Amino acid sequence: MKSTASRPILSTSVARRVDAHSQSKPSFKDAKKAKPPARRQLEQHESALVGMIRNQTPIAIVLLDGTVLSAVKPIGFDRYSVAIEHCGDREIIFKSAIARIVMPVEG
Numbered sequence: 247m248k249s250t251a252s253r254p255i256l257s258t259s260v261a262r263r264v265d266a267h268s269q270s271k272p273s274f275k276d277a278k279k280a281k282p283p284a285r286r287q288l289e290q291h292e293s294a295l296v297g298m299i300r301n302q303t304p305i306a307i308v309l310l311d312g313t314v315l316s317a318v319k320p321i322g323f324d325r326y327s328v329a330i331e332h333c334g335d336r337e338i339i340f341k342s343a344i345a346r347i348v349m350p351v352e353g
Contacts (some may be wrong), residue, residue, distance in 0.1 A: 291347065295323050298349065306348040307339065
């Protein structure tokens with residue numbers, strides 16, 4: 247026995263449904279548009295680093311063990327690390343190892 251009730255059938259697209267007994271064509275108007283992934287907000291220290299990278303401003307970095315890296319130029323960063331140029335070498339320092347970043351006073 248066939249069921250007389252109208253049941254929706256999923257098409258190949260999950261975003262739209264087609265009624266098996268309907269004569270109309272499926273519509274894409276109700277389909278949700280995919281949004282591009284949102285960029286994450288920069289934290290306060292990261293927005294300060296952006297300016298120092300653009301201006302090539304030398305800074306001092308104090309690590310958790312007390313080591314002071316002076317005359318360091320930041321060249322990049324991501325969520326977990328800061329890339330620097332120190333004594334002609336390029337190094338990466340994890341942000342979890344940094345105690346303070348000492349910036350020069352503008353004046």
